[in-house]
Amino acid sequence: MSRLVLKFETEMLKEVPLGTRPVTIGRAPDNDIQIDNLAVSNYHARVYVEAGSLVVEDLNSLNGSFLNDIRVERAMLKDGDAILIGKHEILVDQLNDAAQPLDALRKAPVPRVNETMVLDTHERRMLLDAAVAAGERSQLSPERFRMPTLIVSRGNTDQKEYRIASKLTVIGKSKMATVRLRGWFTPEVAAQINKHEDGYYLGRGDRLPKINGVTINGLTKLNDGDVIDVGRVRLNFMYRD
């Protein structure tokens, strides 16, 4: 027989069998599943059986009910689905094994979404935490702090070494250049380096730069130790502790 399992983080709190009567969820004590949390409305949602299928229905709650990351008003449930109410999860268990949150994200049949919807920051964090927990590559985990630096090994520049502290680093003759080049024919913007969430990217300006001898093709990520050639100027890109 089916049951609903109330979970908070990794802890199972309560189990409620699903019979013919609807199961109510909310903060008020007369709910079948009571969740004593300010983010939960007094009568937040209910789960019932309709024409042989399990259905979850949000009861116009303030913060909404979420099925596998999607905010729903009414949706059909299947084994392994997770209903998120506030910070509590209610798992649907029809065969006696609860599915992993990551599987729920990947395989759950999702209601058709034509209109634009927005997830809140909690769901977004949940999504990323699930990915990290499952060992997936996460580009958003910060590494220990290393200062990106450019060391000049050849060329006419105003300094021998530059720290990359800005989002935009210009290499050229321009007043806004960090790496100020000199020379009659030097362009204002010879090349530029952009800081993105996952690292530093070298892009062209009036010159097409090379990384380790290879001409770049569009914005290219810089790795520790790369050698950058911009015209006659050679710079070593390095992370310093």
Added chain:
Amino acid sequence: MHIEIGARTDLGRVRKNNEDCYLIDSSLQLFVLSDGMGGEAHGEVASNLAVQTVLTHCRQGENSRVTPIFGESRPDVSERTNRLASAIHLANRKVFETAASNPEQRGMGATIVAAWIDAERLSLAHVGDSRAYLLRAGSMDQLTADHSLVAEKVRVGILTPQEADASELQSVLTRAVGTNGAVEVDTDEQALLVGDFILLCSDGLTRMVTDPEIASTLLTSATAQESADRLIDLANENGGVDNATVVILRVIEKSTGIFERFKIWKRYSG
């Protein structure tokens, strides 16, 4: 820098009203685009309020140094970029509060992408899945990261880009203006070169027209306005499933080039 501007917004072939919005202040060189969402016509309210707020706040910031900065001020970007981000934080509060005080508007929101040019520096700030692109020397790069569920899943490694394109959930956003009390604004800066194209657009364009088609349209049009018109026509030809808006900026020439400087020198030396 002298910028040639082209812009167009269109209902598309399927929708009943246009919830996209754009505003251009050519003297400030400030360009803002927004794609609204919410039942009925509330998307229009949200996107209009968002772009108006950004424009007003940026103008105020130029006129008075004591205009406060909303959200955090970052040390690694210019004052202009911080001001642009501040404007979006303010727009978020305004749309959020408007929605909170009108029950029918609850849940309304918008995407936003804004570009501000100061001499050779382009300041960019955005929330949502409306985009900015840079086309330089025949090569086009997307400057903004989409704040959508499918794009986040691709970045984290759960989905491949192909699976993302085929997904039914492409319109689910992870960030929007007006749906939460606070929002995280992404910023970027670029150094502009003569010959560059900057394109701001809503997803109504990019869902219907591929990146290579966009690039070749920009490169083969005589003016920025012609390319804007052609891109919207293409979006409609390919289905026009959503409202589509484009703002195209072409960097034409620097205000004082080498010949200008020579003329000025000649003038002063009699």
